[in-house]
Amino acid sequence: MSISQTIPEFWLQRVNAWQQSGLSQKAWCDQHGVSSSQFSYWKRKLQAIHVNSETTPSSFVPAVLEDNVFPARVKASSMTVTFPNGVIVSGIDHQNLLLLKELMEVLQ
Secondary structure, eight states: OOTTSOHHHHHHHHHHHHHHHTOOHHHHHHHHTOOHHHHHHHHHHHHHHHHHHSOOOOSOOOOOOOTTTOGGGSOOOOEEEEOTTSOEEEEEOTTSHHHHHHHHHHHO
């Protein structure tokens, strides 16, 4: 292994050499004086690095919201109603007018 070569690069070269040899992993290791367990460790580690470095498409899709999808998010004027008994109902807009009508009927 050269000084400029990292350990993963060194083992990657060994794994590539084994794959190109056509030998079984054990036969290649025996022929090259390499520990089978160490070879297997590095082969798995390099496969994990390779899988993690591949770009896989995300299953998330960006969502684009338009203003008309959520009318409540559009700035709308809201009202506040103060009843003679001091009860205050605020945040009334076009979406809850029916609720206000029902509330007023109950309170009368």
